Amino acid sequence: MAEIVLTAFLQVLFDKLTSPKLEEYELWLGAKKELEELESTLSTIAAVLDDAEERQVKDKAVRNWLMKLKDAVYDADAVLDEFATKALQQKVKSQDHTNRWVSSFLQVPNSVALHVKMGSMIKEINKRLNAIALERVNFHFREGIRDVEKEDNECRQTHSFVIESEVFGREKDKAEIVDMLIGWGNGEDLSVIPIVGMGGIGKTTLAQLAFNDVKVKDSFKLRMWVCVSEDFDVPRLTKAIIEAATKERCDLLGMDLLQTRLRERLAGEKFLLVLDDVWSEDYEKWDRLRTLLRGGAKGSKIIVTSRSTGVAAIMGSLPTCYLARLSDDDCWTLFRKRAFGNGGAEQTPRMVAIGKEIVKKCGGIPLAIKTLGSLMRSRREEREWLYVKDNELWRLPQERDGILPALRISYNHLPSYLKRCFAYCAVFPKDYDINKERLIQMWMAEGLVEPSDAAEQLEDVGNNYFNYLLWRSFFQVAEEDEDGSIVSCKIHDLMHDLAQFVAGVECSILRQAQGRSSQKELVTYRWSATQEC
Ligand SMILES: Nc1ncnc2c1ncn2[C@@H]1O[C@H](COP(=O)(O)OP(=O)(O)O)[C@@H](O)[C@H]1O
Ligand SMILES: [Mg+2]
Structure with a gap:
């Protein structure tokens, strides 16, 4: 798993090896030769990695070679981290001879013994990596098959492009949904129209088309949009529906208060509610939510989008729209x-x-x-x-x-620093509105933003990264301000799966505690993605 992230991970190792901080340590001098050898072996391997990552799909020997490489590279990273910690401890010790307490607290080892130990650990890693580098010859990999420098230039430019949001080929589907919304089930209290199809096929887009249709707007005074995603939690959804209906934050606690507030808001209104991306096939939960949604005017409707026909069978009361491939x-x-x-x-x-x-x-x-x-x-x-x-x-x-x-x-095809920035986004929950400014700050705090020269502002570089990922459809626009500037983005759930896959299984995910995550929660989060996959 996660072989894709190797290229990005190697970059992290290079950064550590070439960090000017390393040269400040006395310990570095002792292991200079070994570290230089490590860097050189890694660049030889990095040159063929793209080809290897592709060929592993059908070639088991290449896959095994990559697995071996991955293990060695992760061990090299662990050794380098240990090296940096020990070197820092020595630096503290040498600067503070008088403070015995610091030395004993840090348990700084004898410096000669440490030189020998670290030197031999790096030698051992070099031996492993050299053998792996030699083995690569057997596979006749092609070197540097992608024009990385060109990609670099691409995304370092500022993109003042217009993001296309034109929708093709869904006229008939849209007409059917609008027709059902306006003309069907008007004698009923509440009817449910399911839209079902595989991920990425355009369910959310179709629901948006219907939601924003002029006739639909005229017919439903109250329209609400709620992302359900994997967790069908009735109190959370009730709160989200109240927020969508009132356009205000809801801080009520407890189902009784939530239920009363929702009933008050819906009373006598003909409403349209979109429940986007429902996964749960738990009938009881759905039944609880449906009961809470009673009380609106006749003809009120719900559109449910889901990948599952089971969800449609449980929730739907009007015909299901099965969305076909374009x-x-x-x-x-x-x-x-x-x-x-x-x-x-x-x-x-x-x-x-x-x-x-x-x-x-x-x-x-x-x-x-x-x-x-x-x-x-x-x-x-x-x-x-x-x-x-x-x-x-x-x-x-x-x-x-x-x-x-x-x-x-x-x-x-992304340059490695953008791979890391994208993989980082796996820390957000699915369907989360990611604030652009905050995301750039988080990338910067993690050292993921690299200016190509000293004159460049980190924020500008981060901004370019964001725009490039948006332009390449890794992100989708979630909210714009009055001037059309992007305030927040979302990541499609299939893209999110990719981010999680490349970031590794142990990447922690920010949970939305009772609705929205606070800024503090987001900022204090420690990213552990690439290190732990
Ligand atoms: N008919 C279409 N024409 C153009 N782009 C589309 C169309 N349907 C979907 N898209 C685009 O494809 C992406 C995935 O669509 P989405 O509606 O989120 O899929 P789903 O909800 O089924 O997973 C979005 O970026 C959307 O803009
Ligand atoms: Mg969707």
Whole structure:
């Protein structure tokens, strides 16, 4: 697992090895030769890593080689951390001879013994990594298959692009939903319309189209949107519905108060509620929520979106809308608009032919097409398009780990520092509104933002990273201010799965304590992602 993150992780090791802080330590001098050798071996290996990561999909020997490499690299990281700690302890000791208490507290070992111990540990790691580097020759990997420098330049530019939100090929589905919302079940207290389809196919988008339709707005004075996600917790949902209805924060505690407040707000109103992304097939929980939602005017409706037909069967009372894959023509239009023109790739017959092959591999899923469309926009050469089309990662079935191949390929094409910034986002819960400024501050606090020269402001670099990830569809816009500046973003749940996958299993997730996480909770969180996968 998590082999994808190796490239990003190697970068972390390089950063540690080349950190100017290291040279401040006396201990460094003793192990200088070994550390330089480590750095050189790692760069030899890093040069072939992209090819290796692709080939491991069908080649077991490559996969084993990568596993061995991963173990050695993690051990190297642990040794370097120990080295830095010991070196720091020695520095404190040498600066404070008089303070015996500090020395005994830190248990600073004898410096000669320490030199020998650390030197031999790094030698041992070097031996392992050298053997792995030698083995790579047997695989005849291609070196530096991606133009990393070019990618670097791409995302260091400021993107003043317009984010396309055009929706293709859902006119009929939208008309059906709007028709049901307005014309059906008007004698009933409450009817439920389920929208079902696989992840990334456009359920949320379709629900948004219906929610914002003029006729629907006219017909329902009160419209509320609530993201349910994996945890169908009735008190949390009740609170979220109250907040959506009143557009104010709700701090009421206890079901009695929540229930009374909700009833007051819904009384006599014809409302439309969207429950987006429901997973729970627990009938009792649904029944509790439905009871709480009684009391509105006749003709009130709920739209439920879900990947599960079971959810539709439990909750639905009107016909289910099964969302199909986008048609070939619509897929192509979506891809073409993103990949070509206006600074993108040139639409030659050859590129169109390759582009159509790439689109075919996306299986009619708009999220995959959109993501690859923006990747291809930044790749203008035919050889780069062929490289994506023939990528081995397409062969990896999504069932293996739930990750869409198109998203994995797109992630692989990020420069390593953006891989880390994206993987970091796994700490947010699913469907969380991520405040842009705060996210950039968090990246900065973790040392993930690297200016290319001293004159660059960290905030500006962080801002470019954010825009680039948005442009490449890793993020989606959640909220804009009156001037159209982005205030917050969201991560699609399939993208979130990818972030968690690359960050590793033990990455902790910020829980939304009773609704929203406070700023303090977010900032005090310690990121442990790449170190622990
Ligand atoms: N018909 C469409 N045309 C263009 N883009 C679409 C279409 N449907 C979905 N998308 C885009 O694909 C992505 C995933 O869609 P979403 O509605 O979130 O999927 P789901 O809710 O089924 O997981 C979003 O970025 C959305 O803008
Ligand atoms: Mg959705």
